[in-house]
Amino acid sequence: MPPKQRKIAIMGYRSVGKSSLSIQFVEGQFVDSYDPTIENTFTKATRVNSQDYDVKVVDTAGQDEYSIFPAQYSMDIHGYVLVYSITSMKSFEVVQVIYDKLLDMTGKVHLPIVLVGNKTDLHMERAISNEEGRRLASGWNAAFLETSAKQNESVGEIFHTLLLEIEKANGNAPEKSSCVIS
Ligand SMILES: Nc1nc2c(ncn2[C@@H]2O[C@H](COP(=O)(O)OP(=O)(O)O)[C@@H](O)[C@H]2O)c(=O)[nH]1
Ligand SMILES: [Mg+2]
Numbered sequence: 435m436p437p438k439q440r441k442i443a444i445m446g447y448r449s450v451g452k453s454s455l456s457i458q459f460v461e462g463q464f465v466d467s468y469d470p471t472i473e474n475t476f477t478k479a480t481r482v483n484s485q486d487y488d489v490k491v492v493d494t495a496g497q498d499e500y501s502i503f504p505a506q507y508s509m510d511i512h513g514y515v516l517v518y519s520i521t522s523m524k525s526f527e528v529v530q531v532i533y534d535k536l537l538d539m540t541g542k543v544h545l546p547i548v549l550v551g552n553k554t555d556l557h558m559e560r561a562i563s564n565e566e567g568r569r570l571a572s573g574w575n576a577a578f579l580e581t582s583a584k585q586n587e588s589v590g591e592i593f594h595t596l597l598l599e600i601e602k603a604n605g606n607a608p609e610k611s612s613c614v615i616s
Contacts, residue, residue, distance in 0.1 A: 446518055446525060450522065459592070473495045489593060503535060516549050548578070550581055555587075579591055
């Protein structure tokens with residue numbers, strides 16, 4: 435089977451680790467000081483459940499509650515990674531605003547989304563519990579993960595999970611949960 439082309443946008447408040455997660459996924463390294471104003475698109479080939487994918491990762495420059503999204507964030511994007519930092523209540527509030535704006539802009543009731551609580555290595559500074567993150571995602575019918583871009587913890591899972599969420603939204607249920615009605 436030929437690879438499927440997928441375009442994913444990473445969104446969230448500033449400094450939550452959007453670029454660090456993108457670079458960790460694409461290049462397998464942690465870059466400590468990446469220009470926060472750059473908006474970059476990375477490409478990576480990956481494989482999930484014996485399907486090949488060419489993934490384009492749009493690492494956005496970040497949003498706050500007042501951001502107006504460019505139309506391109508809805509047009510050819512298959513799925514979204516919404517990132518907050520587990521150390522920042524503000525960033526947790528901002529993902530909720532972003533979510534509402536995305537639904538508004540796309541006019542859809544459901545979008546393939548993975549909600550990500552990043553920086554789990556900073557456990558002494560944790561401000562958002564795992565449970566709070568999980569609850570928010572479940573209200574959206576979205577997947578949820580906690581990660582550390584720094585320690586490369588669960589970073590690949592973000593993208594693999596989102597690719598499966600996109601398949602689900604396209605009506606392709608994963609085999610293990612498919613059910614046959616006769
Ligand atoms: N401790 C820790 N720091 C991180 C992590 N991810 C990103 N950072 C740091 O947080 C800052 C902002 O990261 P960056 O990826 O530029 O955030 P962005 O503005 O959302 O793209 C940088 O100093 C990163 O080194 C992480 O998982 N753990
Ligand atoms: Mg960045």
